[in-house]
Structures are given as C-alpha cells and as structure tokens.
Amino acid sequence: MRMVFLLKSKFIIVLILAIASFSEMNANLQNITQLELQIQAALKRIYPRNPIVVKAVANPANANDLKTLSIKIENIREGLFSIDIFTIIFQSPKIDYNALKKNSLRLISSSSYKANVFLSPQALENYIRDKAKSLERKNVKVSVKLSSPFVEATYDVPTSSISKESQNVLAKFITKSLNGYAAFTFNIRNNLLSAFSTKVILNHFLLPSQVLKYFTSKHNPFEEVPQIYPFSYRLSNVTVQKNYLHLSN
Secondary structure, rough: HHHHHHHHHHHHHHHHHHHHHHHHHHHHHHHHHHHHHHHHHHHHOOOOOOOOOEEEEEEOOEEEEEEEEEEEEEEEEOOOEEEEEEEEEEEEEOHHHHHHHHOOOOOOOOEEEEEEEEEEEHHHHHHHHHHHHHHOOOOEEEEEEEHHHHEEEEEEEHHHHHOOHHHOOOOOOOOOOEEEEEEEEEEEEEEEEEEEEEEEEEEEEEOOOHHHHHHHHHHOOOOEOOOOOOOOOOOOEEEEEEOOEEOOO
C-alpha cells in the first residue's frame, strides 16, 4: 500500500509541475503576443496604411528578455524612394517599455541587427521618374530590368533634359534625343548609393570607357537611401536578386 501511495504521490507532483509549466509557458506566449501587438500599434501610428508584421522570440533562459525581434514593413514611401519591403531583425534587443506604453517604439540597445531594403524594378523606375520631375526634366522614359549582377535599363531622354556640360561631353553621340541601353552595378556605403556603368549604348554608339569614368566620378554617390523611422542603421551591401535590388548592412 505504501508503494502505491508513493507512486500516486509522485504522479500527482509530476502532474502539478506539468500544469504549472504549461501555465507559465502559456502566460509567456500571451505576453509575447501582447508585446507584438503593442509594437505593431506603435508602428501603425507612423505607417497607418502599410502592412506590418512583428515577430518576437523570448529568451529561453529568461522569459523576461527577448532573443530576437523581427519587423517587416511593406510599401513605404520615403522621399523619392518607394521601398517595396523593409525588414530589420534585432538580436537580444532591450525595449524601452515606458515609451511603448505611450505607443512609441524605442530600442535601448541590441547585440546586433540586420537591416534589409528591397527595391523592385518598378520602384527604381519610380525613383528615376520622380527625380526627373524634381529637377523639372520632362519626357524622361526609363525601363529597368534586374539581371544579376547588373541592373539593366533602356532609356529615351530628350537632349534638353541633360546639362549643357553633359551635352558637350556627349556631343559626338547625340541628336535631339538620347536613347539606348545601359548596364550598371551598384555600391552603397553609409546609406550613400553609387552606380557604375559597365556598358552604355547611346544612339547606337558604344560609349568609350573614359566617358563612363567621367560620369561615374562626377555623379557618385548620387543619392542617400533614407532610413526608415524610428530605426537607425547603415547600409553597406548591394545584391541584385531576381526580383529586387537588395540593400543591407
């Protein structure tokens, strides 16, 4: 009888511990879900119409700390850029919970992060169109295609849309318009984006390398990629993917 009593007692203890462990795990999951919703709500204040996904993972050693925090925001318009997808993943992030209670996201620290900006061919075309408009250049037509490791473009641009200095450099190759093909590679340092022409055909002429070097040195870096608020990061890598120009730190 004593053996049966001991077995029953051990079973009850194990059962209680299992229930307690499950309850704690369930509470932790609820806390994580609540945290994700709070972060999403804070970001929705800034990007009310953008799809936003937040994923938090608790530290197995301490459920009060986070192992990772992943955030994804789509279709962001920032300056002249239409960013298709922005993601950032923080390792061991420390969140300012007082700020979060006020519906504001602020990270005190993290051990590391990975920021990613994805630009589609359409986004690049939109940038060129809007840049031309900001410079009051009309009838600028550019079509972009991604073909790793190059960004390829076909273009049709009125000669009047480029500077007199550029017209003088290209005098041997231009008429009333500039049309043709160009292949570029890209580089980014500290969010400053540069483009390098590897091949340009202008009005059926292959531009010589010294002309390409002139424009490369004169116009680079040509744009600063804006940071997505409220995050701070520095982009330093470019990869041409099948569907996106991928910028990352």
